[in-house]
Amino acid sequence: MKEAMQNDCEKHVEGEDKDETCDATAHKFKFRWSEHQSCYSKLMVHKLKIGALTSASLVCVLMFVGAFLTTRWLDVSIFTGNSFFGYKSQKLGSRSVAYELQCSDGNTTQICPLNNPEIFDTDNLSAPQCPEYFRWIYEDLRPWKRTGLTREIVESGIDKANFRILVVDGKLYMDKYSDVFQTRDVFTVWGILQLLKLYPGKVPDLDFLFHCGDLPVIPRSDYMGANASVPPPVFHYCRDDSTLDLVFPDWSFWGWPEINIRPWVSLKNELKKGNKKIKWRKRKPYAHWQGNSWVSDNRGDLMKCNVTDKNDWNARLYQVNWEDEIKTGFKHTNLADQCTHRYKIYIEGRAWSVSEKYILACDSMTLLVKPQFYDFFTRSLQPLVHYWPINNNNKCQSIQFAVDWGNSYQNEAQRIGRAGSNFIKEGLKMENVYDYMYHTLNEYAKLMKYKPTVPPKAIELCSETMACSEHEEPNKRFKVESMVKNPSESSPCILAPPYSRNEIDAMKEKQESIRKQVEEWEGSEDILWQHSMKGTLENDDVKNVDEEKDESSTETSCRFRFWWNDDQSFSAKTMVQKLKTGALTSTILFSLFMFIGTFLATRWLDVVSFSISIPLNSVIPSFIFLSGKDGELTPGDAFQNSIFASKNGRSDSRPATYQLRCSNSSTTQTCPVINPKIFDRNDSSAEKCPEYFRWIYEDLRPWEKTGLTREIVESGIKTANLRILVVDGRLYMEQYTGVFQTRDVFTIWGILQLLKFYPGKIPDLDFMFHCGDLPVIPRSDYMGVNASIPPPMFHYCGDDSTLDLVFPDWSFWGWPEINIKPWAPLKNELRKGTKKTKWRKRKPYAYWKGNAWVSKNRGNLMKCNVTDKNDWNARLYQVNWDHESKKGFKQTNLADQCTHRYKIYIEGRAWSVSEKYILACDSMTLLVKPQFYDFFTRSLQPLVHYWPINNNNKCKSIQFAVNWGNSHQNKAQKIGRAGSNFIQEGLKMKNVYDYMYHTLNEYAKLMKYKPTVPPKAIEVCSETMACNEHEELNKRFKMESMVKNPSESSPCMLAPPFSRNEIDAIKEKQESTRKQVEAWEGRGNVRKVKF
Structure with a gap:
């Protein structure tokens, strides 16, 4: 841990002169856990009045003495092997063993030691x-x-x-x-x-x-x-x-003596130092490559991209003459001296090249020419995250574009470079x-x-036979340098379960789609598309790399930052990694002592603090209090007006108004210390839930007989992005991996609003959530007599081959990256938008607008666009997100898109959030046969709420649907309105919260254990998520979607589950209707279609 913290300090504490006004007491120590979490900082107490000084001093003395005594006990136990209770280990620890070569004197013949290796205890x-x-x-x-x-x-x-x-x-x-x-x-x-x-x-x-x-x-x-x-x-x-x-x-991890490449541990440290010689912005603004171009045609082709009198492709390429290098002692091929350009090119030779790790480690943005081969770690590298993909068939223009973009967007380019470098430095440590x-x-x-x-x-x-008789000096030196000196003190890392086939396909598809997106950008010859790039870049590897500050920049407060990637989260395990088992008892005792001391100290502060007034310019320890309006310290209650006055221990919901209690004195936010109250509601006013709520039982059926144990739930950790717990009405989150854009942020924000909407009603919960596009729990993996029980995994969509538990998606609370407002205000805008143009005056074509590059299915749809030769009655538009971001998303305002009689819905990589917006428009929805469903769509009926489109014959199917609608306008309008009413009435925001409530409530009934908060989980509330939000749109959407009052009525009444016959009948009816429409299309006569 110590080494990691030192490395992070070296990376992220700038060396420029500090502002003379920098106040040491305002230093902020920031810890980032995951992609969209704010920086939580703890500030030292700047001033306390005399009335509190004695108590504060006493607290400091008590904590100091306790910490000193306890660390002395730790000192003894760690370095002598004795525990606090005098226990001596009878087993040999690895530190007591140091390996040395046992070379035979006077004889070059070496033999291996006769004894078998000892088995050492590991932590x-x-x-x-x-x-x-x-x-x-x-x-x-x-x-x-x-x-x-x-x-x-x-x-x-x-x-x-x-x-x-x-x-x-x-x-x-x-x-x-x-x-x-x-x-x-x-x-x-x-x-x-x-x-x-x-x-x-x-x-x-x-x-x-x-x-x-x-x-x-x-x-x-x-x-x-x-x-x-x-x-x-x-x-x-x-x-x-x-x-x-x-x-x-x-082999090169232990050295490559023929070309003087040192073992990886030594070389990695040299590369780290080499990175610091020239700051990124002062490096040469070109792409650098140096190597042997004669080993493959591919590299020979790359050399054509070198600078000439006629062309400058932004590349500086050098052929290595190894004979000269050997004579000069490899002075020009020292890898640590090659971090001099902002961009470095990786290209394969005859196959994969060992150079990839050295190139990535350089902090320069790696331009990775599309590879054919991979080694043991490179399959997890992501384009536009760890490197920039270069088109192998158009290298020169692709490199030129990448460099031009990087020089125009230096922060983003530097982030990619550092993300790749961090992947190597942290993920490719020698222990890994x-x-x-x-x-x-x-x-x-x-x-x-x-x-x-x-x-x-x-x-x-053995080491003796391979090293003692080694006559080649570099060979022997590299062997001794790379030799393991001690047995490991800890066991090997914990191996996660295998990928599912869906996960592998999704990763490959994502990598390929990003490469194609970059190629499209290159074709546009326009580097000004930062918005399109932004969503792709927002992940832990990128965001956890701070931009290099200009030397002239100064900050009013000195910041020391400690960063961890999502797969290296700050944890108690990391803190005690170097402690032996013998010190464990002392550590527990130390923690207990510190807890008691802290508890007593805060109790004493509690007594004196409410009787004093602290100036507003003081630094208030906001982890203890929340500041009131006039600077007085007040309890952190959750509502604007008092909720403590109640009848029979309960409170009335109507006068309570939620208000964010943001701390005025620091950026640190904590959650209110009170537990949520249970409010009286008018249960008699509860309505019957919409029909689609009955699918909740079906989704939970796999666990109907077994219930949910902690082991079953935790078996899903391998595929989850985050874990959510509700304990006594408070929400805790443990994040495992980063997700795309702010999906996790607004999903959690939505669950927080549910807790505020029905305070005290949500049972204790422990569940996993996956935020990717595709479902992750294949049904086939859990079939058969001896099959294990599937892990319950909440997700935004499912299909018939998976078991994911469908849940409302993040966009109901806003999608800031593409300027989609929260559902409540957007639904009202859509209602107004439908009134702007009456149905019969709308354009008599089928309309679709979106990203066609995310799937082959959408790409195939674009073939149905109008051309000189064909008119399939479709008007299809690829969104240019670059232009949209510049124009404030004027062309993608959903409320302005109700201009055509027909709107097409088609899935992307999986289900799409666009379905509710398309259905809400009063236009007849042409729904291309979907594979996936979300929480409400299973109750949509063909020819009632939408017109079904044949996925295998899209163009003709769309053409027939539009011709039919234009010939039967009343019926087409009726289908459009039915779909719109389904959304406007059946998908009110209260219904969304009620669906969440009933899903989680039924899930809780299956739980066979009481949830406990994991050590690495953090408490989350509206204050911690909104008060420190720096992105303007993110904060506005959170404010817009925040629940203002507890609900005045109970959740809707959930009907009993569907029977198997009912489910079969629903599916059979949907399928038979689709087949009927296909039969009509086959006959081609819209006049004879009757239903």
Whole structure:
């Protein structure tokens, strides 16, 4: 933890001269947890009046003495191995062991130690979660998941391998089959030896083959088909989608002596220092590449992009002459001296290149020419997050565009560069490299169906045999430099479960769609599209990188920032990572002591503080109080007027008005200390819930018999973005991963409003939420007699093949990135918009406007646009978000789009939030057959609320629908109004809250445990989410959508669940109606259509 904090300080504390007026007492220590959370800062007490001084001093003395005594106890236990209670460990800790080479004197022949490696105790509690890219291990091993690995299967790959590695009882043996280029095999085997030393006795018995060439060697196509044989498992440094090689860290992590590249630990530190030599804005504003261009046509093609008298593609490319470099001691190829340009190009050679990690580590924005191959960590790199994608078929113009954009938007370019650099520095620490090796080999061993035995020709290898007799000076130096010095004090990181097929497809589709989007931008030759870029950039990796401040800039307060990425959240586990088990008791005692001291101290402050007045210019510790209007300290009640006066212990809802209690004295916000009151409501006024509420029971049916245990709920952590808990009416959130734009922020904001709408009514809850486009719980994974129970996962949509629990999406409370207002005011605007143009005076065509690039389905729809040759009665428009952002989204105002008689709804990557806006317009909705549904759409009926469009024949289907509507205008208008009324009446904001209430209430009935707040969860309330909101539109939308009063009536009355016959009848009716429409389209005569 100490090292990480030092690194962060080095990165984020600027070295410029500080303002002389900077007040040390106003230093802010900021902790960021995830993408859309505000910075929570704690300010020191600046002034207290004399009346409170004695108490405050006493508190400080008490805390100091307690902390001093307790840290002295910790000192003793940590460094002597004795606990506070005098317990001495009987087991050997790893710190007491230091590895040294046992080289034989006077004899170059070396033998390995006879003793087996000791098994050392490790601190399992301190093991962190593995980085996300570790989850690809399962995918690489999937071809052998069903068959397992027999000796015959393994040995069938001998002709593809350079050597065979066996681990038997902790000792390593190698059987070499063929020579390899340079010392790749030597340093690869050396790395595996270091793994055995880092985790002695932990690595299972193994038998595997390794190939050290450039290209993968196991073609997928050779092992496809019903009668295909099982492919041999061969480890290698890279692969592509057409091969099955098992990716493994390459030799260069332990050094590449032939070209003087040091081991990764040493080199990473040099790169970190090299980054600081030239600040990003002072680097050369070009794209830099230096390497061997002769190894592939692709690199030779890149050299055409070099600067000439006629063209400047913003690239500075250099061919390395390795003979000259060897003579000059590699002075011009020192990687730490190459962080001199704002942009660095990565391009593959014959296959993947080891240079990728060095290029990414440089803080420069990486321009990554579309690769074919990947290594063990690169599959989790995201375009426009960690790098800028370069079109392989149009390199020069693509590079020129990227550089022009970066120089025009320097903050964004710098963010991408630093995000890529942080991915390498934090995610590719040497301990992560070893952990990846461990988990890969451990999962491989689980598939083995035999006990390995040492082949006759295999030789035992150890550090002594590989290093002591090494005559090449760089080789020996790099081995000694990269040698593991001690066994690890902690266990390997915790490996998350595998990706689902949907997750993998979604990741690949997202990467591809972003590449295509960039290519479209390049085609437009317009770099001024910052708005289009903004949504893509907003994620933890990007936002957690502070822009480099100009040297001339000064700040009125000195800030020391500590940052953590979403997968490296600040946690208690990280804090105690270096503490041994022997110190655990002392740590608990210390925490208890500090808690009691803090509690007593705050009680004393409570007594004196309400009797004093503090000047408004003082720095008030707002984590204790909220400031009143006149500067007096008042209790942090949640309402403008008193809610404490009640009848029979309950309060009337009508006079209570919610108001944000934002602290005037600091940016720190805390939640009110009182618990929400339960208000009297007129239960007799509760209406019957709309019909679509009955689907709630169906969604929860998978857990109807088993109920929900803590284990079942937590089994969904691997796929969730966040965890939400409601305990005693208060909301807590634990974020696992960042999400796109502000989906999580406005989803949580909506749940907070539900708690205020029905205060005291929401039961204790513990549930997972996924904020991506696609559902994540495949039904097929949980079918069969022996299938496990699926994790309950709330999400915005579902389909018949998944089990996600549908829930209202974020846009009901606003979508600031594209200027969509909260639903309540927008619904009113839509109602007014429908009145501007009467239905018969609207344009007699089908209208659609949106992003056609997010899916092939929408791209296919664009073929139905009007051309010189065809008119399919459709008017389709691709949104240019760049122009929209400049013009204030005037062309995408939803209330102004009720101008056509027909509006098309079509899904994007999954369901789309646009459906409710399209239906609300009074125009007849032409609904392209969907795969997904959200919480209300399952009750929409074809030819009642919308006209169904054949997904496989869109153009003709749209043409027929419009022709029919124009021939039967009354009926078409009737369908349009029915759909609009469904939205306007059935989707009122109270119905949205009631749906949320009933879904969560029915979910709570299934819970078999009482929720407790996890250690890393934070409390969230309206104050913490809105008071510190700096984005103007975000704050305005939160204010607009904030619940102002508790509901005056109870939630609507939920009808009983559908029977199986009712559900089958609904689906059958919908399908038969669609088929009837397709039959009409086939006949082509709109006059004969009757219903």
